[in-house]
Amino acid sequence: MSAIGDCAHLRQDRKGMCRTPLSGVEWTPSLIDVSTIITMPNALYVHIPFCIKKCRYCDFSSSTIKGEPPQDYIETLLKEASARSVSVQKIDTLYIGGGTPTIYPAKTIAKLLNGLKNIFSFRESAEITVEANPATVDIKKIINLSESGVNRISLGVQSFDNRELDFLGRVHTEKDAIKAAETIKKGGIKNLSIDLLYGIPGQSEASWTKNLKKAINIRPQHISTYELTAAKETPLYRILKKHENEHEEEIAQMYYKAIDILNDSGYSHYEISNFSIDNCQCHHNINYWRRGRYIGLGTSAHSFIGNKRVSNTRDTGEYIELVSFNKNACKEESPLTKDDEIKETIMLGLRMKEGLDTEQIRENYGIDMLSISKDFLSCRLLTANNNKLSFTKKGFALSNYVISSLFNRI
Ligand code: SF4
Structure with missing residues (x-):
């Protein structure tokens, strides 16, 4: 079963980070190489590494905090933004994720947003998303966020079943989630996304169906469904690992259920884990997924600049210290080889329902995707139309296996 969908929040790409220690290097324009100018980022990710409580499956960079999180983190983000603004074109999308960005009061998020708008030039139509935990939403906050330019909220619901929420260690209840979704709509945010998890131990197909139907009743513009995965260091890891193989078929059935129910309710399945109505992808x-360049600001944030993937330190204290001394907070840098580039293009391209452009792959890399995919095409895990190679429903569920087989053939 595919776990490409990672986890509850839409994550930044985590792969391929490594090797060259960079933190401590002073920011200078000479750090920008020529390839940066050719492919300049037009997207920003901002990481807020604070949560009210740690969920049992989560290893995202976030620490729990009582009361209001530090203001100096926001100032540090803006300082890092200024230092890195040289190599950016007009911003099309901004995603403030975490952690729990809405742990901050709306005025602080507005300050961050206004600061970013002073540093970068945003397109008028820019998509500005803030991730929210249902326990941190109130009408005043939503109105303020909407007034300061936020036009999309991604609500981490995960489940509408209180037993499942409790098992996951979420800080909110079903009632909180429904109320938060209504509040977001009332507060003027017209683009709401809801995250749901399946494969929670003890979750039945019936309970998963109920979760999907409750989400559909809210009628958000976007729904993300992710298989529950737990990182090694988390309390849930051993439990999930123990039952990994027993539940494979059940989990595949839950994935198919999501596709069928959401499609029947008008949601278009545009990516392996994502569905939308009203063209609100x-x-x-x-x-x-299209390998566009982006800059990530904050603790543990990843960036894709020129032909390098780089990531900031995961330690918030170190991050604040480095940036306040005008040092580079990037900890690791991974220049991509041709082979990395090909694999990323295939893997990310196949995530999208629109599929992979086989002509482009042939032109750019000399690889005949149709020929190396013959067996998967004939057993209908993949399908090809107008030079586009894409997964079928069954293929999506087996995508990890198919993709790794294709990698072995190139
Ligand atoms: S709210 Fe999100 S980031 Fe925070 S602990 Fe839970 S899953 Fe992790």
Whole structure:
């Protein structure tokens, strides 16, 4: 079963980070290489590394905090933004994720947003998303966010079943989630996304169906469904690992259920884990899947600049210290080889329902995708139409296997 969908929040790409230690290097324009100018980022990701409580499956960079998180983190983000603004074109999308960005009061998020708008030039139509935890939403906050330019909220619901929420260690209840979604709509945000998790131990197909139907009743513009995965260091890891193989078929059935129910309710399945109505796909994430360049600001944020993937330190204290001394907070840098580039293009391209442009792959890399995919085409895991190669429903569920087989053939 594919776990490409990572986890509850739409994550930045985590792969391929590594090797060259960079933190401590002073920011200078000489850090920008020529390739940066050719492919300049037009998307921003901002990471807020604070949460009210740690969920049992989560290893995202976030620490729990009582009360209001530090203001100096916001100032540091703006300082890092200024230092890195040289190599950016007009911003099409901004995604403030975490952690829990809405742990901050709306005025602080507005300050961050206004600061970013003073540093970067945003397109008028820019998609500006803020991730929210249902326990941190109130009408005043939503109105303020909407007035300061936020036009999309991604609400981390995960489940509408209180037992499942409790098992996951979420800080909110079903009632909180429904109320938060209504509040977001009332507060003037017209583009709402809801995240749901399946494969939660003890979750039945019936309970998953109920979760999907409750989400559909809210009628958000966008729904993301992710298989629950737990990182090694988390309390849920051992439990999930123990039952990994037993539940494979059940989990595949839950995935098919999501596709069928959401499609029947008018949601278009545009990416392996994502569905939308009214053409409200998440443009920020589409940029990731199309290998568009982006800058990530904040603790653990990843960037894709020129032909390099780089990531900031995961330590918030170190991040604040480095940036306040005008140092580079990037900890690792990974220049991509031709092979990396080909694999990324295939893997990310196949995530999208629109599929992979086989002509482009042939022109750019001399690879005949149709010929190396013959067996998957004949057993209908993949389908080809007008030079586009894409997964079928069954193929999406087996995407990890198919993609790794294709990698072995190139
Ligand atoms: S709210 Fe999100 S980031 Fe925070 S602990 Fe839970 S899953 Fe992790």
